[in-house]
Amino acid sequence: MASVPVMVDFKGKQVVVIGGGKIAARRIRILQKAGARITVVSPSLDPELQSLAAQGKIRWKQKRFEPDDVNKAEVVIAATNDRDVNKWAVAHAPVATLINDAGNAENGDLMFPALLQKGRLSISVSTDGASPKLASRIITELSNQYDDAYGRYVDFLYECRQLLKQPAFTVDEKKEWLEKLLAEEYRTPEKQSEVLAFLKIRTGKPAR
Numbered sequence: 001m002a003s004v005p006v007m008v009d010f011k012g013k014q015v016v017v018i019g020g021g022k023i024a025a026r027r028i029r030i031l032q033k034a035g036a037r038i039t040v041v042s043p044s045l046d047p048e049l050q051s052l053a054a055q056g057k058i059r060w061k062q063k064r065f066e067p068d069d070v071n072k073a074e075v076v077i078a079a080t081n082d083r084d085v086n087k088w089a090v091a092h093a094p095v096a097t098l099i100n101d102a103g104n105a106e107n108g109d110l111m112f113p114a115l116l117q118k119g120r121l122s123i124s125v126s127t128d129g130a131s132p133k134l135a136s137r138i139i140t141e142l143s144n145q146y147d148d149a150y151g152r153y154v155d156f157l158y159e160c161r162q163l164l165k166q167p168a169f170t171v172d173e174k175k176e177w178l179e180k181l182l183a184e185e186y187r188t189p190e191k192q193s194e195v196l197a198f199l200k201i202r203t204g205k206p207a208r
């Protein structure tokens, strides 16, 4: 296997994106929500990015790329429509920087898989460059099964698990609950409220 799927926390990371087009916008949409500090270097910006820049959510250096732009980057996303510029940006990134070259994945070490996010549930699919369109199609197929309600169920499981980690529960009780909550019956909002109220009382927290 060439690449290893992992979860990365981008909060506070200095991300420099070279290019301000559609692909840059696709990457920035995700990274900005994840709390990264984003600087875009590009003579022009896609409307979605212009709006983020106007709101002060990303920084825009309105210029063509120069090597100094990636001096302090922890993550570099080379997403211009000029392969040579992308290559140049990759070559000047500091050694420990994670790099995504949108036009030639093999030139970097960071790839963005097709993604489905519902609450705390993330499902990502990669074909490791074989067919991004297939990855996207698989995600579309999965999105029927893993819908918004499923996302809320996963968020419910998170809340339960936080409560179950408290000393009010024995190791065995915790284990038993974590297993039990996977049953189909806990998918309904009614059952979820009922369980949360019960667990909160057990931990001494007032039920909502």
Ligand SMILES: C[C@@]1(CC(=O)O)c2cc3[nH]c(cc4nc(cc5[nH]c(cc(n2)[C@H]1CCC(=O)O)[C@@](C)(CC(=O)O)[C@@H]5CCC(=O)O)C(CC(=O)O)=C4CCC(=O)O)c(CCC(=O)O)c3CC(=O)O
Pocket (backbone or CB within 6 Å): 026, 100, 101, 102, 103, 104, 105, 106, 110, 111, 112, 113, 114, 115, 125, 126, 127, 128, 129, 130, 131, 132, 133, 135, 136
């Ligand atoms: C390595 C990777 C990511 C990375 O950049 O990290 C990558 C790389 C490249 N994609 C290229 C082309 C296209 N990519 C798409 C679409 C998507 N590409 C995505 C992921 C990935 N693409 C990662 C690998 C994932 C995997 O392999 O499973 C999706 C799933 C997610 C996303 O991008 O967010 C997103 C679904 C969008 C959606 O659902 O809407 C389309 C179709 C379209 O846009 O409609 C085309 C044109 C058709 C074609 O070429 O197949 C090129 C050639 C560029 C050139 O020719 O210059 C490269 C470079 C290379 O192959 O090296």
Ligand SMILES: NC(=O)C1=CN([C@@H]2O[C@H](COP(=O)(O)OP(=O)(O)OC[C@H]3O[C@@H](n4cnc5c(N)ncnc54)[C@H](O)[C@@H]3O)[C@@H](O)[C@H]2O)C=CC1
Pocket (backbone or CB within 6 Å): 018, 019, 020, 021, 022, 023, 024, 041, 042, 043, 044, 045, 046, 063, 064, 065, 079, 080, 081, 082, 085, 102, 103, 104, 132
């Ligand atoms: N990874 C993926 O999923 C995909 C990757 N691609 C690749 O991504 C590249 C970018 O695609 P789009 O965003 O659709 O292109 P685009 O044409 O929408 O945007 C290109 C951006 O690069 C900027 N730019 C050009 N020269 C520059 C320079 N010297 N310095 C700084 N910025 C510069 C432009 O101002 C523009 O904002 C494509 O050329 C292709 O190789 C394309 C499709 C999918």
